[in-house]
Amino acid sequence: MSSTTTPALRRVLNAAVVQFARHGYEGASLSRIAADAGIRKASLYSHVKSKDALFLAVFEDALEVEARFAHECFEAPEPTLPGLRYCESLLARYADSDHFRFLLRTSYIPPESLFHELQEGYEGYMQQLLMDFTTALRRHVGGGLADQDAEVMGHAYMGLVDSLHVALIYIGQERFEARLEALERLMNESIERLVAGARHG
Template sequence: MSASNIKKAALIQFAKNGYDGTSLATIAKDVGIKKQSIYAHFAGKDELYFTILEEVIIDEKQYLQDYFSSYHTLSLHDKLFQFLSDYGKRYETHPSTMFLLRNAFLPPSHLYEQMMEKVYQYLDGIELLLFQYLEAQRTAFQVSVEEVAISYIALIDSLQIELLYSGRDRFQRRLHASWNIFWRGITVQKEEEHKNE
């Protein structure tokens, strides 16, 4: 049995149950092998966990890069809103998204420092990517591009917490309420100028 199959099964288990709620025995059962067979590919649960984490971060970062380099026909408003809206669907359908969200907010205590170092590197990469995208749109904003990028990430964080702890319905409720305030806050003066022209 390949390491790939072990990682696929482990990803789903870690995504649904977190580190502490996942055992190597359960992963082995899902794959259809004995627990001892996992050690032929991974030194233990920690190594398997971090291998998956690194692959998930690459996958999620690629998704973000692909999203913001695509959908050229969407307006800035629609593109930023659609990303947030799609995140709720992606969380439900992509184990990598669920894994990263659950484990970023609820990391295993004995791996906390190592885990958060990788998560912060990922978040720094997201902030840079967003800044680069928004920089090309700077004339649409009444505040600095840096403020837009940071506040957008704060909005993402808020929505992720709602999704993780409260579910899709409350996620949608928070999304629509907070989005309108966010958008008006970063563009209101520009909109008023256009109305007065």
Template structure:
């Protein structure tokens, strides 16, 4: 079985020291730091790493640029802090989607929530843009964090699949379908960035049909 990955893996990445003071974590952010992070995610989501400036982020947060340095070391540190924030928020959102409904296909509710989530959540838009178009200087840290996020999705899907089919599938069946589901999620994430809503819906419907047919076929084979 695939072990469910927790947020402790994030602490193994390079994110832990992004805020001044090694013991200060995002879970204990001050109101002032939260304003900075909220301003930063809005600017980075819209303009990317290169297009966003510390001066613009400070102005958006309603503070002077010099005041930013009482909260963060530099632009890279702020970017990684926002990335950690986005990972935690979006991982929690995804996990709740998998826990939300026992009807339909495993993972269906998450996939069908993506379009609205992309429209409503700056953290999700930032996470996808950053993961698919990362700044070169932070490539390793960002890819490691995004892979952790995707591994949690895989674990959540596997757990949902087990609830859906019971013990009808072997571990290998579950792993195979899990990788197929991750390919589906990858395709939908790319579609959110590069194509419009109508084409996203068409892709979603086609992929859901393929996944449903695959699960039904495997269930039938195991019951024969």
């Protein structure tokens, strides 16, 4: 998809993701991004052809990085609840990854001109998460899991994830953890019932 990424373009993208994550599309300025990348604003146009294009490049970048991260959270089998490792790593991820902060901010409130491209991309991210969860759930419960139950738990899990994403943005660490614990408990109880049901269903 993407052509070769030169070191200079790399610097631009990295500067851009910080600014976009912090100030949003409208609030971030190209001159600031250029300055952070160590060049003049006009020189940006040697690498990208418009602000829109830059934003989209950053978005694809972020999507790739974060989708890989999320997927890796599901690789090792979970000791307790399916999908829990991803949830538990969100706090640290939000603190550490500009790409993640960028992704959350611009997916919930995208610039209107780019709405469709962005929605499609984020949709893909969430879709992958859902599939990873469903797989893990099936592995956890065992063979007797009804499709309908799996679907319901999938919806619940995606709700849980969105709820945690939002919590990252606007409530503190303590309440993030309390929320995770509370919702995890509900999920856990429900899944245990599914396990029991699958055994003598």
